Amino acid sequence: MNIKKKIQVCFSTDQFEKYADGISTVVIVDLLRATSVISTAFECGINAVIPVTTAEEALAFKNIDNHIVAAERNTLRLEGFDYGNSPFHYINSDVRGKVLALTTTNGTKAIHLAKEHKVITASFVNIDAVTNYLIKENNDVIIFCSGWKGYFNLEDTIFAGALSEQLLSNSNFLSNCDALQAAVQLYLSAKSDLFGYLKDSAYRNRNNSEEVIKDTHFCLNPTIKSDVVPIFVNDRLIRSK
Numbered sequence: 001m002n003i004k005k006k007i008q009v010c011f012s013t014d015q016f017e018k019y020a021d022g023i024s025t026v027v028i029v030d031l032l033r034a035t036s037v038i039s040t041a042f043e044c045g046i047n048a049v050i051p052v053t054t055a056e057e058a059l060a061f062k063n064i065d066n067h068i069v070a071a072e073r074n075t076l077r078l079e080g081f082d083y084g085n086s087p088f089h090y091i092n093s094d095v096r097g098k099v100l101a102l103t104t105t106n107g108t109k110a111i112h113l114a115k116e117h118k119v120i121t122a123s124f125v126n127i128d129a130v131t132n133y134l135i136k137e138n139n140d141v142i143i144f145c146s147g148w149k150g151y152f153n154l155e156d157t158i159f160a161g162a163l164s165e166q167l168l169s170n171s172n173f174l175s176n177c178d179a180l181q182a183a184v185q186l187y188l189s190a191k192s193d194l195f196g197y198l199k200d201s202a203y204r205n206r207n208n209s210e211e212v213i214k215d216t217h218f219c220l221n222p223t224i225k226s227d228v229v230p231i232f233v234n235d236r237l238i239r240s241k
Contacts, residue, residue: 002171002172004171004172004173004174005138005139005140005141005172005173005174006140006141006173006174006175006176006177007140007141007142007143007164007167007168007173007174007175007177007180008024008140008141008142008143008175008177008179008180009142009143009145009157009160009161009164009177009179009180009182009183010142010143010144010145010179011145011147011152011156011157011179012145012146012147012148012150012151012152012153013106013109013110013113013146013147013150014147014150014151016110016113016114016144019142019144020114020116020117020142021117021140021142022116022117023117023139023140024117024139024140024141024142025117025118025119025120025134025137025139025140025141025142026114026117026118026119026120026141026142026144027120027121027122027130027134027141027142027143027144027163028107028110028111028114028119028120028121028122028144028146029121029122029123029143029144029145029146029156029159029160029163030104030106030107030110030146030156031123031124031155031156031158031159031219031220032155032156032203032215032216032219033072033085033086033087033104033215033219034072034085034102034104034106034107034108034146035107035121035122035123035146036087036123036124036125036215036218036219036222037070037085037086037087037089037090037102038102038107038121038123038230038237039121039122039123039125039126039226039228039230040087040090040091040125040222040224040226041087041090041095041100042226042228042230042239043125043224043225043226043228044090044091044093044095044096045095045096045097045098046090046095046096046098046099046100047097047098047099047238048099048100048236048237048238049099049100049101049102049230049236049237050099050100050101050102050235050236050237051102051103051107051108051111051112051232051236051237052101052102052103052108053103053108053109053112054103055071055073055078055081055103057101057103058070058071058081058101058102058103059071059080059081060101061099061101062080062081062082066097066098066099067098067099067100067101068082068083068095068098068099068100068101069081069082069083069100069101069102070082070083070084070085070089070100070101070102070103071084071102071103071104072084072085072103072104072105073104073105074105074206074207075105075203075206075207075212076207083100085102085104086211086215087125087215087218087219087222088211088214088215088218091224099236105148105149106146106147106148106149107121107146109146110144110146111232111237113144114142114144115232117142118139118231118232119231119232120133120229120230120231120232120240121230121232121237122143122159122163123159123219123222124159124162124219124220124221124222125222125224125225125226126225126226126227126228126229126230127159127162127163127166128166128225129226129227129228129229130163130229131163131166131167133229133240134167135167135170135172135173138172141167141173143160143163143164143180143183145157145159145160148202148203153201153202153203154186154197154198154201154202154203155198155201155203155219155220157182157183157186158183158186158187158190158191158194158197158198159187160180160183160187161180161182161183161184161185161186161187161188162187162191164180164183164184164187165184165187165188168184194220194221195216195217195220195221198216198220203216204216228240
């Protein structure tokens with residue numbers, strides 16, 4: 001008998017301890033922008049991404065051959081770093097074959113909170129690849145929204161709904177998680193105009209610069225797609241086999 005696997009959605013880092021079981025595959029989502037950047041960087045040829053929680057940890061890689069460093073806090077790139085948290089920093093640069101040390105406000109923290117599990121990262125850039133990976137793996141799934149400094153946010157939850165809908169269309173999965181049901185309903189309400197739906201969101205009001213608006217359009221409706229599923233192994237994200 002085929003035992004169906006369960007899917008749950010966790011809305012923020014402050015809630016993750018209630019979901020952690022050490023067994024499920026955890027899908028990290030920081031749609032605007034860390035996991036979109038990670039997907040984009042891999043598609044542009046990055047060999048690995050080292051997610052770290054502090055700027056100091058990231059800077060330690062600055063003078064190591066074939067490494068580049070990136071840091072973002074409160075949507076802004078930090079001084080002294082090669083790159084920030086925009087996918088276009090990687091699309092428009094020669095990053096092929098390099099290792100990226102990355103720290104962000106929310107996404108890299110979520111990766112480390114979940115690292116006792118199998119951890120992968122997801123965005124609209126690689127949503128189809130992630131769906132296929134999880135169906136093939138046939139394990140319980142926790143979609144972990146990074147949120148904003150421990151709080152719920154709309155953008156990660158909408159993506160969690162999109163991924164949940166794709167997974168639940170496969171007979172291998174089921175869910176009795178109210179958070180997942182809410183995420184799916186948000187996605188269904190938003191999907192015809194994701195950017196417009198988020199116009200009053202905290203993220204859109206936090207930074208309304210031209211760069212962030214451009215990044216937001218890309219993260220919601222990416223112009224590139226990736227077959228890479230980044231997986232966290234030995235302190236870094238690499239391409240899954």
